[in-house]
């Protein structure tokens with residue numbers, strides 16, 4: 402996502418400012434995404450449609466392999482759809498050439514699942530969060546650093562986090578950094594691809610709490626990919642249920658979870674809604690995460706093992722042209 406001026410220009414406004422535009426923020430129509438396989442083209446997303454209103458929150462759920470991540474990657478144009486439309490605020494970006502897509506990329510950002518692979522372990526938190534600004538053409542280093550510091554603070558991390566590197570953070574703290582990075586370009590829509598699924602339940606609750614706060618503050622819209630209906634219940638207004646690439650059920654989250662019409666949704670509900678999931682876990686405050694990090698700067702670091710795997714993964718900043726700012730979670734914060 403690379404729109405320069407938008408990043409730090411006061412007149413750019415927030416997502417909430419722009420929310421008055423007529424029509425949905427995102428409209429997906431008859432979307433088909435295929436992979437080329439030895440057996441021929443495989444339809445991973447098959448004529449999917451839904452809308453995300455400005456400032457709204459839509460969850461996409463389904464079991465492993467149903468096409469959720471493929472859909473998410475198509476929405477941020479990491480994958481090019483075979484057919485269908487992805488209309489972002491009136492512009493169909495499904496097949497837009499890169500040159501014309503570039504200014505729009507910053508408007509849709511992505512938060513990834515993998516807490517260890519999505520942040521470059523060699524960069525400081527400040528550098529990670531500032532990177533999208535550099536890509537977006539903000540040439541003033543001081544300005545980038547200042548904005549990164551603001552964002553680090555906004556996601557509940559102390560200023561001492563700025564100079565530390567991903568291996569020194571817990572999974573939940575890493576996910577906060579990833580969210581800060583995703584927010585750097587002031588997107589209208591955040592696509593969260595299983596963004597909390599690698600976290601402990603209590604840390605999931607904290608991150609969901611943060612996402613809700615951010616939405617209340619900025620009017621940002623979410624498209625939340627999840628397999629756990631407990632997460633869906635906490636974060637989304639509406640839900641679509643996918644099976645084998647297709648939408649099998651949709652509606653307001655509360656209604657779908659209360660009485661799912663599709664047998665598949667019922668099975669999914671049995672599998673993922675249990676008393677140990679998110680509900681009932683009182684999220685600790687954002688401040689508590691900040692305090693924890695300040696109090697024991699290194700104690701929460703999971704650096705031992707997973708950190709090394711992070712170093713072998715492509716740095717998140719590796720997709721600067723994409724809408725994505727990989728962020729991830731991990732363990733305890």
Ligand SMILES: Nc1ncnc2c1ncn2[C@@H]1O[C@H](COP(=O)(O)OP(=O)(O)OP(=O)(O)O)[C@@H](O)[C@H]1O
Nearest residue numbers: 436438443445464465466467468469470471472628
């Ligand atoms: N690069 C690829 N080439 C061929 N098939 C693929 C590729 N990536 C994914 N698939 C297939 O596409 C389908 C959808 O995969 P996708 O990763 O989107 O599912 P998902 O719902 O996100 O699963 P999970 O919850 O496990 O992440 C699966 O059948 C998968 O095997």
